[in-house]
Amino acid sequence: MTLTPNRDTLLRDLSRRRLLKAVGFGAVGVAGANVLTACAGGDNAANATVGQFTGVYDFDLDAQTRNVAVEDGALLTNSVYVDLFLTSSAFYNWATHEWDYLLVESSTWEGDDLIVSLRPGLKWSDGTDLNADDLHQNYAIRALEAPSWSVGFPQITELEKLDDLSVRARFDAPFPGIELQVLKHRIFSKSTYGDFGERAIELFGGGVRQGDDEHNEFNAEFIAFDPDEIICSGPYKFDPGQLADARITLVRNEEGYQGTEVGFDEIVVHKGDNRQASLLIQQGEVDYSTLATSAADQQAFQSVEGLRSVEHPGYDGCGLMFNYRKKPELKDVRVRKALAHLLDSDQIGQVARGEAYGRVDHYAGLVDLQAEQIFSADELAGFETYDLDHDKATELLEDAGWTKEDGIWLLPDGEEAAFEVIGVVGWGDFELTATQVEEAWNDFGIKTTASNVPSDNPWGIWAAGDFEVAVRHWGNPEIPGYWGAFQMNYLVENARTEENPGQDFDLKVDSPSQGEVDLEKLVEVAKTAPSEEEQIEALKTMSIVFNELLPRIPIWTYKYLAPALEGVRVESFDDGHPAAQNQIYRDNHVILSLIQGDLKPVE
Incomplete structure (x- = not known):
């Protein structure tokens, strides 16, 4: 939600009619060809494996950390592809206001207590069990870190591990919907954050809250923490041998959630900002993108065979x-x-x-x-x-x-x-x-x-x-x-x-x-x-x-037209998915469909 340096001056000189013409009928110039070559990372059509799904996002392999717990822009965590390797606990249906559980198997209110239970048999990509210890530590860190003005974690007053899969969270004056951020929480591994998790449990249980001196000391270390890798819970994990400036490849994580059920063997994420992404889409390099496109780009997409738009409501x-x-x-x-x-x-x-x-x-x-x-x-x-x-x-x-x-x-x-x-x-x-x-x-x-x-x-x-x-x-x-x-x-x-x-x-x-x-x-x-x-x-x-x-x-409402390429690597995209009314960046139904195994590769 990107323009040339003198765009302001230019736009002031354009009449309304010229504006419509300029943005409605523009075409991609040859100047973009060099950018495209730099971003494409090779000929995907020639190198593609069976069951490859491709996306695009403006990542920075060197500048972005692997500290996914901080939630301030770790590698790919601000993209819609994050659920593929670090799956949310649950998916919220914006139309029905119901939950579609993912890593979590159930959530039940007992008075002021929310009982959250994980699915049995889940594993991290490092082979360790994903269990209630992860959940307990995560909730303690989040309750300690959450700003007082937010809704969900700041209202938790007690935490207790009930068994190997379940945690009890007691809320102060709960109300309908207070659990949203808790159930949507993207769990990070105790293998990486265990020391922080145990400390957070002790601090939180002792009454420490955000802004206290003990929390400030904890927070300084937590933010500065820089792990070497992202341990994954989802159906895909990072392939260390395929991390490059131009593209990141995620490979099937068979022991992860839905790892044997997803239809694609690989997820390739090309590097690209809004403009570069549009060029990659026009070359047929990208199967699905949520990056912003201009009116001129939308016009140019019409010439790409098999390319259509998946509409997400705003x-x-x-x-x-x-x-x-x-x-x-x-x-x-x-x-x-x-x-x-x-x-x-x-x-x-x-x-x-x-x-x-x-x-x-x-x-x-x-x-x-x-x-x-x-x-x-x-x-x-x-x-x-x-x-x-x-x-x-x-x-x-x-x-x-x-x-x-x-x-x-x-x-x-x-x-x-x-x-x-x-x-x-x-x-x-x-x-x-x-x-x-x-x-x-x-x-x-x-x-x-x-x-x-x-x-x-x-x-x-x-x-x-x-x-x-x-x-x-x-x-x-x-x-x-x-x-x-x-x-x-x-x-x-x-x-x-x-x-x-x-x-x-x-x-x-x-x-x-x-x-x-x-x-x-x-x-x-x-x-x-x-x-x-x-x-x-x-x-x-x-x-x-x-x-x-x-x-x-x-003045106007956002409508998101996400370019989607059918018939090359992806068989088709489902407009009738039950979660099709979900917000594109918060609860993306295309990504949910991929995780559920409903999005199929071309045979």
Whole structure:
């Protein structure tokens, strides 16, 4: 979510029509040929073995550690391929909200206790047993390391190994869904981390928690730890003889989970960033990729025989976040609605993402897929929409006391209305969204300038409130619980302090239909209420308030079109998989299908 150095200047000079042409009908130039040669790692068609599955990811063999427990970018652990060698305990189905157990055989609540039991007979790639000692140590490390604001491990108060396969975790005031991160935890081996694990059990049992002096000492050693290899639990393991700068080969781990059931003997991961990945895909070198592709790349893919897209739904989108402290005129809901009515969301999405976007129909704060799961069609029919409508925008601004003189809109105090909209350098869809908002508002007579902030820490800029209007996400792709969307919309980058004001949006609001509402409290209710009915009631209230007050403007929703090559190495990809509604980077159904043995090689 990468552009040439002078792209900002170029984009400002392009008209809307030229933008559409530039991103919609581009072609890959011959300049990419040298990059492709460097990345391909040889002629895969000639060297391929029977049962080889190929992917692509921008790994760094030398810079990335093998310390998979730290979860900050160890080798391939941020890729969708990680479950193939370090399998999750369980897979969550985002559509049914049910668990598909992997390394774990079962999980059962007994009061405040969660009993987690591993499958019998599991082994690590070094031949040692994967058992409750691994689970106990892992949970102790995670409970010790987890930040207090996260959900799951910080709420564990006791841990106990029950037998060779089972561990008991007691929670403080558990609520539905609190176990998500615990059950999804990717277990790391006691062969590698046993010393840390035993220490963590002792520290945690003695009452030490994150931030205590004992934890800080532990944490410094834990982060600095640099093992020589990754010991694997999944159906594949690293082949030390096939680790190269251009490609990594994983081979079948027969004693690992599903090691004899998967259909492919090898997994090859080519090195490539977004652009290099697109070139590899066009050469037929990659069977499945989740890296971002441009509209021009999507056009070029059409010429690759056997290449299609696997569509993954998005649970977040791109929109505009306002700074209410710097631009107090935005506190007037009529102004926010008017600004939304000036945007052609379909056009902006098409330019920013090609076909890999979805329009916003309900403006509920949740993506439409989720809104349609908790609201009836009749209820959603009553939601206000904010499609392109200049007449409506004019009416709203005039009603808010704005006036227009010589084609320029003035605030009620007579000052010229003006906004700066920031994207992020290198985030192509954000940059393109910012420039189109700039053009749309300027065309209407509201002076607008688009610029981009550095990509190294836009989150810090947003949190500090160092912006007027920011292109920013809405919804939540990391938390399958509906409440995650409102945590993102209302709480993230909204501390409302002098040091970090963020949006500075007052969370105690007056809703036309709901009356006085404390949104911060409602987020907590939606997250922790003991019954689903109470959670849904809070969610519905927050959605209605979002629709009425439009605290930020959703413009488009992510839709992920993952290039998938059929008939070369992979027989076919299943669109009807039970987990096809899963989030692409959190619970990828293609990878689950591969692990389950349902993804088949060409015979």
